[in-house]
Amino acid sequence: MGRVGIIFKRELAGYFVTPIAAVFIVIFLLLSGTFTFYLGSFFPRGQADLLPFFNFHPWLYLILIPALAMRLWAEERKEGTIELLFTLPVTLWEAVLGKFLAAWCFTAIALALTFPIWITVNVLGEPDNGVIVASYFGSLLMAGGFLAIGSCISAVTKNQVIAFVLSVVVCLGFVLSGFPMVLDFFSPWAPDFLLQAISSFSFFTHFTAISKGIIDLRDLVYFLSVMAFWLFATTLLLEWKKAE
Amino acid sequence: MGNMVEIRRLRKVFGSIVAVDSVSFTLSQGEVLGFLGPNGAGKSTTMKMITGFLTPTGGTVKVNGYDIQDQPIEAKRGIGYLPEGAPLYPDMTPQSFLGFVAEMRGFRGEALRQRVADTVKKVNLGSVVHQRIETLSKGFKRRVGLAQAILHDPPVLVLDEPTDGLDPNQKHEVRTLIKAMAQEKAIILSTHILEEVQAVCTRAMIIAKGKVITDGTPAELEARSPSHNAVTVRVKTGTATGVLEILQGLPGVKRVEALEEEEGIQGFRVIPVKGQSILAVISRCSRDRNWEVVELSVDRGQLDEVFRSLTMPDQALT
Numbered sequence A: 001m002g003r004v005g006i007i008f009k010r011e012l013a014g015y016f017v018t019p020i021a022a023v024f025i026v027i028f029l030l031l032s033g034t035f036t037f038y039l040g041s042f043f044p045r046g047q048a049d050l051l052p053f054f055n056f057h058p059w060l061y062l063i064l065i066p067a068l069a070m071r072l073w074a075e076e077r078k079e080g081t082i083e084l085l086f087t088l089p090v091t092l093w094e095a096v097l098g099k100f101l102a103a104w105c106f107t108a109i110a111l112a113l114t115f116p117i118w119i120t121v122n123v124l125g126e127p128d129n130g131v132i133v134a135s136y137f138g139s140l141l142m143a144g145g146f147l148a149i150g151s152c153i154s155a156v157t158k159n160q161v162i163a164f165v166l167s168v169v170v171c172l173g174f175v176l177s178g179f180p181m182v183l184d185f186f187s188p189w190a191p192d193f194l195l196q197a198i199s200s201f202s203f204f205t206h207f208t209a210i211s212k213g214i215i216d217l218r219d220l221v222y223f224l225s226v227m228a229f230w231l232f233a234t235t236l237l238l239e240w241k242k243a244e
Numbered sequence B: 001m002g003n004m005v006e007i008r009r010l011r012k013v014f015g016s017i018v019a020v021d022s023v024s025f026t027l028s029q030g031e032v033l034g035f036l037g038p039n040g041a042g043k044s045t046t047m048k049m050i051t052g053f054l055t056p057t058g059g060t061v062k063v064n065g066y067d068i069q070d071q072p073i074e075a076k077r078g079i080g081y082l083p084e085g086a087p088l089y090p091d092m093t094p095q096s097f098l099g100f101v102a103e104m105r106g107f108r109g110e111a112l113r114q115r116v117a118d119t120v121k122k123v124n125l126g127s128v129v130h131q132r133i134e135t136l137s138k139g140f141k142r143r144v145g146l147a148q149a150i151l152h153d154p155p156v157l158v159l160d161e162p163t164d165g166l167d168p169n170q171k172h173e174v175r176t177l178i179k180a181m182a183q184e185k186a187i188i189l190s191t192h193i194l195e196e197v198q199a200v201c202t203r204a205m206i207i208a209k210g211k212v213i214t215d216g217t218p219a220e221l222e223a224r225s226p227s228h229n230a231v232t233v234r235v236k237t238g239t240a241t242g243v244l245e246i247l248q249g250l251p252g253v254k255r256v257e258a259l260e261e262e263e264g265i266q267g268f269r270v271i272p273v274k275g276q277s278i279l280a281v282i283s284r285c286s287r288d289r290n291w292e293v294v295e296l297s298v299d300r301g302q303l304d305e306v307f308r309s310l311t312m313p314d315q316a317l318t
């Protein structure tokens, strides 16, 4: 196993030896259930799909992912273990990637545990399972985007509360920029290309596109480049501000 | 073996603070170098640059021939490092933590298990290997930190205050461990305990305000103390009169201080002129005059005196 893998393994195990895993997963399931069934009117809609479930994912992630990401580097700094980690024979990239992948994998586990809701729609009706699979995939990609942002912000502070709040704000920007309300505000006066640009920067726009069931290469590239960009920024910031 | 650590004009500036200012030295196998210096002298900062955690503002560090900037991975392979305060992952157990470090250091399978088990034994962690690090006492935490530093048997060890906060027994154990490894390694340690330098170091370096002030063996350092070669004599008061004046008149004597008299025994502390050895003269003199001497001893010199006089030159020694 490479060093990315070794760090990945340690980090992932770290979630499960602390109450983080249990708390996160329970809250994740609870919130996604509440959103879907109450706010999303899952039953009254009378349609066999998971649209109400996936529609709330950007909002769910907005709160939960920064909470997960805030400790990635801030804790490492606070405990001083960052000094231990970076005096081992490891590159910044390997450490950043290993930690990120572990957090992403953990999110994937939480997401996978929502499978009962998928079973439920299949029992109740005949949903388009292709769309559902695509939506899960899109949701995971979006989670990766949120995590990469959180990782970067966590790298500049040893204070987890600051990391959390800043991440929520930045993530909010990335969600809202594609939101009809926000775009409506710009549309009367802004030129088309600007509207396009703003909305094309949004997680929301790309996620909605994927959750229609079509995995367009552009959406995929978008999310992957968002992750690459923020992770790259993480390594730069770590290099620059390693010792605070 | 040649130089295992080569440091040239190392410099680190934090904003307006010059933490390390043009530090140069080389270290070869078998040497145990002790960094001494007041708080904020730049000892930890120097160590952080040697181990590749901090990027120097200027200068170069070579470890086992590898430049820490150009070939960081190769250089780091040959270094074991105990950072100041021995930071550790609090949620792990020593077993899982050392397993992680061993894996990062390239050990796998049976070799890994053997390596972890050996190290655990070396630092006496046996009873707590499955306890969460967070719940360990300071002494055990320090040992876990030491264990991760020596696990891969590195040729170069950098230990930042390895005995800080340990009880006297544990201090002794750690020093014994360091001495046992000294032969085949090059070791740099920092400490505020001057006896530690005398106990384990073959070389002592005093650093103040980021600069190296002295570099020599502990004995050489002691020799710079005003009380180096000072002689303490205790004589029965009944058998001798005018001792102070007589001692004062001996060749090579700079000054004599009368110590407190207790139970009919009077002590004197005889300070020599710098560089002179006066034991023989005093010994002969007391024999000739038939003083009943109960103690006659030579002072090697006080490291803390040297330390104070070098790091606070404005305040003259009293």
Ligand SMILES: Nc1ncnc2c1ncn2[C@@H]1O[C@H](COP(=O)(O)OP(=O)(O)OP(=O)(O)O)[C@@H](O)[C@H]1O
Binding pocket: A243, A244, B014, B017, B018, B019, B037, B038, B039, B040, B041, B042, B043, B044, B045, B046, B084
């Ligand atoms: N990350 C940092 N940012 C700004 N200044 C720093 C930083 N790290 C160290 N310094 C400053 O550099 C100087 C040297 O600090 P250093 O920790 O190397 O001292 P030290 O010799 O190890 O002291 P001590 O004996 O207290 O451990 C101090 O003035 C310190 O305030």
Ligand SMILES: [Mg+2]
Binding pocket: B043, B044, B045, B084, B160
């Ligand atoms: Mg220090």
